[in-house]
Amino acid sequence: MPLTRLTLRDFRNHAATRLDGLAMFNVLVGENGAGKTNVLEALSLLAPGRGLRRAQPAEMAARHGDGSFAVAVEMEHGEVVLGTHTQPAAPGRRLVRINGALGPAARLAEWLSLTWLTPAMDRLFAESAGNRRRFLDRLVLARLPGHAQTSARYENALRERNRLLADDREPDPAWLEALESQLAETGAAIAAARADLVADLGAVLETLPEQPFARPSLAYASDTPIDAEALRAALRQGRRRDRAAGRTLTGPHRDDLAVRLAAKDAPAADCSTGEQKAMLIAIVLAHAQLTAGPRPRLLLLDEIAAHLDPLRRAALYERLAASGAQVWMTGTEPAPFAEIAGEAALWHVHDGVVTR
Amino acid sequence: MASQEIEALASALARLPGLGPRSARRAVLWLIKRRESALPQLLAALDTVRQNLVECRTCGNVDTTDPCGICADPRRDARALCVVEDVADLWALDRARLFTGRYHVLGGRLSALEGVRPEDLTIARLLERVQAGGIDEVVLAMNATLEGQTTAHYIAERLEDLPVRVTQLAHGLPVGGELDYMDEGTLAQALRARRPV
Numbered sequence: 041m042p043l044t045r046l047t048l049r050d051f052r053n054h055a056a057t058r059l060d061g062l063a064m065f066n067v068l069v070g071e072n073g074a075g076k077t078n079v080l081e082a083l084s085l086l087a088p089g090r091g092l093r094r095a096q097p098a099e100m101a102a103r104h105g106d107g108s109f110a111v112a113v114e115m116e117h118g119e120v121v122l123g124t125h126t127q128p129a130a131p132g133r134r135l136v137r138i139n140g141a142l143g144p145a146a147r148l149a150e151w152l153s154l155t156w157l158t159p160a161m162d163r164l165f166a167e168s169a170g171n172r173r174r175f176l177d178r179l180v181l182a183r184l185p186g187h188a189q190t191s192a193r194y195e196n197a198l199r200e201r202n203r204l205l206a207d208d209r210e211p212d213p214a215w216l217e218a219l220e221s222q223l224a225e226t227g228a229a230i231a232a233a234r235a236d237l238v239a240d241l242g243a244v245l246e247t248l249p250e251q252p253f254a255r256p257s258l259a260y261a262s263d264t265p266i267d268a269e270a271l272r273a274a275l276r277q278g279r280r281r282d283r284a285a286g287r288t289l290t291g292p293h294r295d296d297l298a299v300r301l302a303a304k305d306a307p308a309a310d311c312s313t314g315e316q317k318a319m320l321i322a323i324v325l326a327h328a329q330l331t332a333g334p335r336p337r338l339l340l341l342d343e344i345a346a347h348l349d350p351l352r353r354a355a356l357y358e359r360l361a362a363s364g365a366q367v368w369m370t371g372t373e374p375a376p377f378a379e380i381a382g383e384a385a386l387w388h389v390h391d392g393v394v395t396r
Numbered sequence: 397m398a399s400q401e402i403e404a405l406a407s408a409l410a411r412l413p414g415l416g417p418r419s420a421r422r423a424v425l426w427l428i429k430r431r432e433s434a435l436p437q438l439l440a441a442l443d444t445v446r447q448n449l450v451e452c453r454t455c456g457n458v459d460t461t462d463p464c465g466i467c468a469d470p471r472r473d474a475r476a477l478c479v480v481e482d483v484a485d486l487w488a489l490d491r492a493r494l495f496t497g498r499y500h501v502l503g504g505r506l507s508a509l510e511g512v513r514p515e516d517l518t519i520a521r522l523l524e525r526v527q528a529g530g531i532d533e534v535v536l537a538m539n540a541t542l543e544g545q546t547t548a549h550y551i552a553e554r555l556e557d558l559p560v561r562v563t564q565l566a567h568g569l570p571v572g573g574e575l576d577y578m579d580e581g582t583l584a585q586a587l588r589a590r591r592p593v
Contacts, residue, residue, distance in 0.1 A: 146579075186580025193581075196542045203508035212514060215506060218549030222542060 042152070042336030042366040045114040050105030052078040053392035061396075063385035064361070067377045068370045070389030076370040079389070080156065080340040082111040083368060085124045085134070087154035088145045088181065088188060092340065097126050097134040107131045115151070115336065122151055149185040153331050156340035157324050165308035165316050169296040176260075176297045179323075180237050183331050187233055194226040198288055201275075205283045216279060223291060224272035230292040231264040231271075237330075238297065244326040250303050252355040254311070256319035257302045262295040299323075317347060321356065328363045337365035345369055345376040354379055402428070454525075456501030456518055458483050466490070466498055473497045475532040479522060479551060481505050481539060489537060497535075500525065505543040506550055519551060526558050536564040 041062065048057040053075045059066070068076040077092075081100070084092040091100075101109040108131060112123035123137045124145075136145045155178075164171055181187045201219045204211045238260040248255055265271045274290045282288050299308035301315055308319055321344070328339055339360065345353055357380050360367045371377060377384060387394050398406070402424055410420035427435055451457070452464035459465050466472060476497025480486050486499045502517040526534065536551060538544035552562050568586030569578065578586070 184580070186584075189579060189581050193542055197546070200508045200542070200546065207508075212550075214550050214553040215508075215514065215546070217553055218506075218546045221549055222545060 041117075042338060043113045043115055044117050046079070046083070047110075047112045048079070048082050049110040050102035051082050051109040051111055052100060052102060054078060054082075054394075055102060055105070055392060057392070057394045059385075059387060059394060059396075061385065062366070063383065064366055065357075065380050065384035066366070066368045066387065067374070067380075067384050068368070068387045068389050068394070069372070069374050069377075071372060074389040075392045075394075076389045077158070077342050078392075079394070080158075080342055080368055080370065083113070083338060083340055084154060084156055085111055086113060086122055086148055086152055086338075088149055088185070089178070092156045092158055092342075096132065098131040101126060101131055112137075120151065122148060146185055146188065149181070151335065153182050153333075153335045153337045154340070155179070155182060155324055155327060155331075155338070156342070157320060157344060158340075158342040161320060162313065162317055164320060165299055165311075169294075172297040173293075173295065176234055176237070179241075179327050180233050182327070183237070184233055187230070190226050190229050190233075194223065194230055194292070197223045197226065198291070198293060201282075202287050205279070205288070206286050211279075211283070217276070220272055220275040223275060223288075224268045227264060227291045228266055228268040228271050231260075231262055231295065232266045234292065234295065235260045235262065235266065240330055241323065241326050244329050245302075245322065248322065248326070252318075252352045253322045253325075254315045254318040255302045256299045256308060256322055257305075258323070259298040259300075260295065261298040262292065263290065264292045264295055314347070318352070325359050325363065328365050337363070339363070339365045339367045341367065341369045343370055346371050346373075348376075455486075455499045456483070456503060457486055457499060471496075474530055476535065477525065477531050477533070478535040478537050480537050481544060481547070485537065485539075495535070497533075502547065505538065505541075505547045507543050514550065517547075519554065522551070523554060523558075526555060526560050531560055533561045533563060536562065538565075540567055 041064070043062050045062065046059040048054040051057075057079070068079055070076050081092050081095075098107075101107050106128040108126045108128045110123065110125035112121060114121050121139055124134055125137070126132070126134050134145075135142055136148060137143070138147060138151065161175070164175060177187065177191060197219050201216065201223065204215060204219070238258050242258050245255055245258065265274055271291070275288070278288075278290050282290075299319060300306060301308060301311050301319065304311070308316055311319070324339065328337060331337060345356070348356060353376060361383075369377070374381075374386060377386065385396065387396055406417065406420045406424045409415060409423055410417045412420070415423070427438070448460045449458055450460070450462045452459055452462050452467055454463045454467045457464040457466060461468065473496045476495075477500055478489065478495050478497055479500045479502060480489065481502050481504060483501055486501055489495050490499075500518070500522050502519065502522070504512050504517055506512055506514065506517070525531065534555060536548040538548040548564055552564075555562050566589055568582065568589050569575075575583070
């Protein structure tokens with residue numbers, strides 16, 4: 041069992057919540073605003089990053105507490121304890137504790153692999169490319185922890201170059217050269233990691249039937265040369281154009297994840313809401329299959345079962361059970377989870393209190 | 397509430413790197429308690445620094461003489477020049493006494509966002525030093541940060557046409573480091589910089 045216990049203290053509307061005896065399927069049921077998604081959010085903090093709401097640490101502390109919060113999980117029946125917390129004196133700074141020792145958040149990725157799907161992501165295919173890049177990068181990060189560092193260095197160099205180009209004075213070519221050589225090195229690595237993942241996901245998706253989940257075909261929509269030297273040359277050539285535009289127009293920060301519905305060969309953005317959701321689920325399931333390894337995996341699926349018809353729901357549960365990941369789902373009523381009632385732990389959430 | 401004098405001292409101390417208001421007040425209290433013993437020593441030391449320290453016009457080091465002790469030392473190898481971002485880096489390198497040449501302090505690192513441009517650093521003076529001749533090798537000892545590496549690239553570029561060998565400190569495994577604790581970026585860099593043994 042990946043996680044055996046979850047404890048929340050002063051986390052959003054959970055003053056003191058403990059879930060003991062977790063199962064492979066954990067279902068949180070309760071009315072709107074009861075605090076179901078808050079439990080998923082707490083779990084999402086056990087991956088490097090800002091969690092599934094991208095909230096600031098101070099926002100996550102309970103309003104009536106001392107300004108701090110704590111989240112902890114036990115793995116292997118208490119052999120491994122992962123936790124994250126803030127302190128009353130510094131509510132904006134989230135600390136990570138692994139087996140009692142403070143450490144960098146990036147180290148969490150060595151223990152757990154986490155993926156989530158929330159209703160906020162339903163419009164992913166129709167939204168701006170930035171959200172799809174972030175989605176793609178999180179999938180890359182789940183198997184390549186160093187991706188975060190490379191991306192940070194790239195972003196940093198990009199801001200420097202843009203500032204230089206926006207200057208009234210003619211930019212110093214040697215300075216641009218110095219920045220571009222670093223942009224090229226990190227940018228090519230980012231593009232390569234994303235392209236690799238998209239190819240691997242595509243290979244898994246190929247093996248799946250068209251139904252019951254609308255099968256997507258993926259492509260990494262990129263003009264970024266994967267070879268660092270070529271990217272460097274492209275940046276050098278684009279200087280005049282970029283200076284006129286006021287920003288850098290070449291590089292992985294302009295790329296996109298292109299998704300099409302395989303059966304109709306139509307862009308995902310033009311498909312029905314139900315089809316878009318089904319494709320998103322298919323991608324997350326394929327990713328879960330891809331990242332299968334020694335690390336326990338967690339899938340957080342917020343408000344997912346209610347929107348599926350019984351046939352697709354049954355197929356979803358079947359694939360989730362086969363994935364080997366610990367699955368966390370939420371819903372406003374227990375009925376859609378009847379098919380897995382036997383193997384799932386059902387948790388009732390009411391006003392920040394969870395009972396089994 | 398502390399008196400105005402104490403507040404003034406505390407706010408002056410708070411500006412020191414790594415101190416901040418809380419530690420500054422603690423330091424003030426410590427000094428007040430020892431105003432007969434420790435304070436005169438501190439005052440004397442501060443006054444000496446104020447009166448005697450100058451910046452070396454050759455390398456940018458801080459010393460009581462100009463040129464500084466390092467630049468004036470005849471045992472130092474004048475043909476090797478090590479370029480660093482700040483005086484603190486010079487001290488770190490020289491503490492180890494591993495580098496026998498002379499130094500050049502840039503006075504910072506290039507940063508478009510912070511508005512630090514090439515003309516704000518002592519790059520022109522570095523080029524003059526190299527152009528004057530007598531230097532065979534320039535060692536770039538910048539930090540492994542984005543800004544540090546940008547600065548190193550930039551200087552290498554500017555030195556390209558001069559008859560001098562330009563080298564850079566190696567990046568990779570730290571001495572005593574264990575492989576399985578290294579992040580991927582460091583490992584990738586170490587692998588790229590591998591060499592025959």
